[in-house]
Amino acid sequence: MSNIKYILGSFGDPEEMLHGIEKLQENNIKIHDVYTPMPIHGIEAKLGIKRSRLDVLAFFCGITGTMSAFALIYLTSVVDWKNNIGGKPAFALPDFIPIMFELTILFTAFGLVLSYYASTHLFPGRAPRVMDLRATDDRFIIAVDAQLNAEHSKIDGLLKDAGAIEVKHNERKYISYE
Amino acid sequence: MSGHNESILREPLITGRDITYGKITSDILEPVENKPNKAWWIGFIAALCGATLWLVAVSYTFWNGIGAWGLNKTVGWAWDITGFVWWVGIGHAGTLISAVLLLFRQNWRNSINRSAEAMTIFAVICAATYVVSHMGRPWLAYWVLPLPNQFGSLWVNFNSPLVWDMFAISTYFSVSLLFWYTGLLPDIATIRDRATGLRRRIYSIFSFGWNGNVKTWQRFETVSLILAGISTPLVLSVHTIVSMDFATSVIPGWHTTIFPPYFVAGAIFSGFAMVLTLLLVARKVLGLENYITMFHIESMNKIIILTGSIVGVAYITEFFIAWYSGSEYEAYAFVNRSTGPYWWAYWMMMTCNVISPQLLWFKKIRLSIPATWILSLVVNIGMWFERFVIIVTSLHRDYLPSSWAMFYPTWVDVSVFVGSIGVFFTLFLLFLRVLPSIAIAEVKMILKSSSEQEKLKQIKEGHLDKTYVKEYVESLEKFDSVKQEDYAKI
Numbered sequence: 001m002s003n004i005k006y007i008l009g010s011f012g013d014p015e016e017m018l019h020g021i022e023k024l025q026e027n028n029i030k031i032h033d034v035y036t037p038m039p040i041h042g043i044e045a046k047l048g049i050k051r052s053r054l055d056v057l058a059f060f061c062g063i064t065g066t067m068s069a070f071a072l073i074y075l076t077s078v079v080d081w082k083n084n085i086g087g088k089p090a091f092a093l094p095d096f097i098p099i100m101f102e103l104t105i106l107f108t109a110f111g112l113v114l115s116y117y118a119s120t121h122l123f124p125g126r127a128p129r130v131m132d133l134r135a136t137d138d139r140f141i142i143a144v145d146a147q148l149n150a151e152h153s154k155i156d157g158l159l160k161d162a163g164a165i166e167v168k169h170n171e172r173k174y175i176s177y178e
Numbered sequence: 179m180s181g182h183n184e185s186i187l188r189e190p191l192i193t194g195r196d197i198t199y200g201k202i203t204s205d206i207l208e209p210v211e212n213k214p215n216k217a218w219w220i221g222f223i224a225a226l227c228g229a230t231l232w233l234v235a236v237s238y239t240f241w242n243g244i245g246a247w248g249l250n251k252t253v254g255w256a257w258d259i260t261g262f263v264w265w266v267g268i269g270h271a272g273t274l275i276s277a278v279l280l281l282f283r284q285n286w287r288n289s290i291n292r293s294a295e296a297m298t299i300f301a302v303i304c305a306a307t308y309v310v311s312h313m314g315r316p317w318l319a320y321w322v323l324p325l326p327n328q329f330g331s332l333w334v335n336f337n338s339p340l341v342w343d344m345f346a347i348s349t350y351f352s353v354s355l356l357f358w359y360t361g362l363l364p365d366i367a368t369i370r371d372r373a374t375g376l377r378r379r380i381y382s383i384f385s386f387g388w389n390g391n392v393k394t395w396q397r398f399e400t401v402s403l404i405l406a407g408i409s410t411p412l413v414l415s416v417h418t419i420v421s422m423d424f425a426t427s428v429i430p431g432w433h434t435t436i437f438p439p440y441f442v443a444g445a446i447f448s449g450f451a452m453v454l455t456l457l458l459v460a461r462k463v464l465g466l467e468n469y470i471t472m473f474h475i476e477s478m479n480k481i482i483i484l485t486g487s488i489v490g491v492a493y494i495t496e497f498f499i500a501w502y503s504g505s506e507y508e509a510y511a512f513v514n515r516s517t518g519p520y521w522w523a524y525w526m527m528m529t530c531n532v533i534s535p536q537l538l539w540f541k542k543i544r545l546s547i548p549a550t551w552i553l554s555l556v557v558n559i560g561m562w563f564e565r566f567v568i569i570v571t572s573l574h575r576d577y578l579p580s581s582w583a584m585f586y587p588t589w590v591d592v593s594v595f596v597g598s599i600g601v602f603f604t605l606f607l608l609f610l611r612v613l614p615s616i617a618i619a620e621v622k623m624i625l626k627s628s629s630e631q632e633k634l635k636q637i638k639e640g641h642l643d644k645t646y647v648k649e650y651v652e653s654l655e656k657f658d659s660v661k662q663e664d665y666a667k668i
Contacts (some may be wrong), residue, residue, distance in 0.1 A: 012199075014626070037199060037368065038622040039395040047392055052400045062408075072324060076333040085337060098342040098419055102349040105412045109353040109405060113360055116401045117386065120394045122363065126387030128370065136368040136390055138200035 006032065007152060008132055008168040009142040009159035014040050016163035017140040021046050023158045024144065029151075032143040035135035054119075058112040065107025069100040129174045139165075183627070186642050186650045190630035191286055192621065193659040194468040197629060199622050202469075203368060206616045209464050210369060214611060217463050222607045228600015235593035236311050244314050246590040252583040253573045257591040258312040260565040261598060264448070265305035266347065266420055267441075267561060270413055271449025272298025273354055276361075277409035280402070285628055286477055288620040289469040292365075293460065294453050295358040296613075300605040301452070302351045304598045309347070311594065339422040346419040350412060357405045360398070363388045364619045417445040424568065431511035431572030436499070440492035444561060447485035447531070450478050451557035456606065458551045460615060467659040469616055472545060476656065479544045482557065486535035489564075493532060507577070515571045519584060523567050530560025545656045630660060 011017035014036070021043070024031055034043060073096045077083065082090040117123060135141045144155055146169070156167045192202075214222075239246050249256055272295040279287035310316045322344045324334050334341045367388035370381035388394065421441035424432040454475070461470045500512040516524045534556050543549045575582045609615070626632060637647055651665045 033391045035390045036392075036395065037203075037364070037390060038619040039399050043392055044396045049393055049396060052397045054397060054400050055404055058404050058408075073336045076324065077336050081327060081333050083332070083335060085335070088337075092337055095337040098339075098415070098422075099336060099345045101411075101415060102342075102345040105353060105408050105415075106349045108408050109356055112401060112404055113356045116360070116397055120397055122386035122388060122394075124386055125383045128367065128382055128385060128387045128389055130371065130389050133371040136364065136371045136388075137203050138198060 002146070002152070003171055004146040004152065004169040005173050006131060006170045007144045007146050007149075007155050007159075008170060009144070009162070009164040010132060010134065010166045010168065011140040011142070011163060012138065012165050013163065014140050017142060018043065018046065020142055020159055020162035020164060023162045024142070024155070027154070027158060029144060029149050029155060029158070032145045035131060035141040035143065037136050037138065037140070040140070054112060054116060057115055058108050061111025062104045062108040064111070065104040066100050068107065069103035070096060073099060131170065131174060132168070133175065183632075183636055186633060186636060186646050188628065189471075189473040189650075189653050190628055190633055190657075191289065191471065191473065191624055192468060192629040193471055193657055194629075195631055195661075197468065197625060197631060199625065202621055202625065203372075203618055205466070205468070206614050206618050206621070207369060207372070209610055210612065210614060211372070215463075218607065218611070221603065225600050225603035225607055228597050229604045230597075230600070231593050232307075232597020232601050235590050235597050236307065238590055239311055239594065240316055244312060246588060248585055248587045248591050250583050250585070252576055252581050253570055253585040255312075255573065256566075256570050256585045257587050257595055258308050259569055260562065261595050262305050262308035262312075263420060263565045263569075264562050265301045265308065265598065265602075267417065267445035267448045267565075268452045268558075269298045269301035269305065269350075269354075269449065270417060270442075270445035271453045272296070272301075273350075273357070273409050273413040274446055274449065275453070276357060277406040277413065280406040281410060285624050286474050288624055289466075289616050290453065290457060290474055290478075291620070292358075292361070292613075292617040293457060293609075293615045294449075295354065295361070296609045296615075297452060297456060297606065298354050298449075299351070299358060300602050300609075302347065302354065303605070304602050306347065306351070307598065307601070308594075309344075339419065339426050342419045343423055346416045350416045353405070353409060353412060357402075357409060360401060360405070361617060361620075362613060364390060364398075365614045365617065368618055369614070414442055417441045429572050429576075430505070430507040431515065431568065433508075434496060434499075436492055436495055440489065440496075443485045443488035443492065444531075444564060447482060447489055447535075448558060448561035450481050450485070451554040451561070454478055454482075454550060454554040455558065458547055458554070460610065464610070464615065466616065469621060471659055472657045475547070475550060476544055479538045479550060482535055482554075483538045486531060486557070490532035493528065510575075511572055514575055515567060518571065518575070520567065520571045520574070523563050524571070527560055527563040527567050530556045531564060534560075547658075630654075634664070 009017075009020055011020060017034070017036075018040070021031060021034070025046070031047060034040075034047065036043075074091070078091045130136075131143055132139060132141045142159065142164075146152060149155060152169070159167050209218075244258075247256070247258065249258075272291075275287050275294045276291040279291075310319050313319055322334065322341065324336075324341075327333060363386055366381055366385040367390065370378055370385045373381055418438040418441065421437035425434055425437040427433060457470055458475070461467055497512050497516075500508045503509070514520075534553060537549075537553065538544050543553075570585050574585060633650065636642060637650075654660050654665060655662065
């Protein structure tokens with residue numbers, strides 16, 4: 001067994017990269033991951049990535065915000081400490097709406113973004129797990145686990161045929177630790 | 179990516195011949211990866227002087243109290259709230275561009291959203307400093323938060339629009355910041371992967387470990403879309419609530435149901451004007467003509483005509499209703515506004531906001547960079563006067579003629595305002611140096627569908643309708659970044 005860990009196909013064009021993914025899949029070669037400098041539509045279906053459920057989560061965060069705002073206002077200015085403002089009723093629902101709305105948005109945004117960061121392991125100072133430094137610039141990278149797929153020259157050939165500009169054999173998984 | 183080409187009738191969003199993904203990165207990161215040029219230093223030093231002035235004036239205010247300002251018993255709000263509303267208004271274009279235009283699938287937003295959002299954040303910071311400094315005892319600023327009674331103050335009054343405003347502005351600021359920063363992550367990672375040494379370490383911390391794999395991008399798009407969906411009503415609600423600070427009172431001239439839509443239109447109007455003021459200069463100095471094209475400038479000018487006209491209709495409606503309501507106090511407030519001692523401010527507002535933007539109906543003016551830039555400054559001035567007129571002229575002659583007064587700003591008033599512009603520009607210029615001023619990943623997304631070179635390729639392939647091609651080539655005449663002679667033979 002060689003000590004090559006990952007085979008990277010580096011493409012200059014997203015269409016060619018999508019073609020490369022098809023080629024590999026036709027040959028039953030499992031793709032580890034794909035790194036691109038921009039979102040590529042249609043790629044998640046090819047790689048069998050499920051639809052994100054962040055939208056459902058966002059909805060519940062929003063409802064929590066609405067409820068929290070209502071609870072805060074109701075419990076303070078209707079239950080706990082009624083203020084007599086020109087003899088008007090303490091339970092003035094229309095006046096509560098602006099803050100209920102704002103907190104709905106606030107909770108949705110923070111709940112959504114923080115869950116997104118957590119679920120994709122993004123946080124300040126995290127060591128970037130990068131396989132090819134040009135994946136954030138102008139290259140579209142297909143990574144194949146070399147330990148799981150033995151036919152290295154066949155993978156090289158498939159990637160080259162699909163239009164890969166270069167094919168790299170990396171002995172380390174991530175290159176950005178040094 | 180779908181294999182279908184965009185209609186040839188649409189103007190290109192990226193011009194130039196040999197644009198590649200790599201070139202987009204290098205072009206946009208040019209100011210970030212190199213030493214600043216002379217123009218930047220001149221601008222930065224000037225802005226820093228302004229920021230220092232602001233620091234002096236605000237410190238003076240904190241030390242002496244707001245008696246340092248020209249306020250009096252009758253005119254209790256003047257330059258402070260004018261400045262606050264002006265800055266909040268300017269802060270509306272960023273989220274409008276990034277959220278509303280995303281929902282409407284306006285791809286031209288992709289190259290202006292980043293700097294517009296940065297502008298939003300800095301403008302809201304400037305607005306917030308006014309709120310704090312006009313409080314009198316700014317060290318007790320946290321009393322605007324709902325704190326338990328044992329804390330010293332009573333629970334805040336949730337029926338008060340000022341409390342709503344606190345919630346609205348702070349939500350707006352933090353949500354805009356999240357939206358902006360999440361969008362920045364892939365671009366910070368781009369800088370990180372091209373940098374070395376300490377720079378790489380610093381950008382690495384701020385990139386949150388972004389590596390651009392499939393799942394991260396897929397969820398990134400979901401998050402962007404949901405954030406756009408919630409930011410759209412948010413941006414409309416913020417200025418609505420700012421307008422309620424006035425509209426829920428009983429002061430003639432303020433107590434108006436038209437205020438929320440009128441303020442929102444005015445905010446978008448002034449926000450786009452400020453975006454143009456900044457981007458027309460940045461485009462030239464940073465050499466971004468291929469990404470911020472004449473089409474972008476024309477589109478923004480069209481939004482300025484639309485919102486400027488809405489504002490004009492609102493002014494006239496307000497005037498009509500003041501008479502039609504039959505309320506003599508209301509009618510007096512408006513007659514006094516236009517013919518009283520502050521007539522010059524009123525007519526300044528009318529000229530700058532209603533009359534001069536109508537010049538943009540002329541294609542020549544709309545496509546002239548100097549004219550557009552001057553008009554954008556005129557709109558900014560007009561919108562400042564709008565807030566001044568609404569606030570000061572409604573207050574200075576109240577119900578009791580014996581207490582009628584005029585407002586005269588002191589040097590502190592003027593310095594806080596001029597200084598806040600300095601703070602804004604200091605922050606904006608620093609932003610241009612350390613972060614990409616255009617969303618790199620988003621521009622790369624439209625390279626294959628909406629760039630000039632791609633459309634030229636389609637024309638050369640020759641399967642397109644001749645009349646459409648002719649129309650497209652004619653539409654290119656307005657672009658200053660397109661080489662016209664290439665199209666002469668087609």
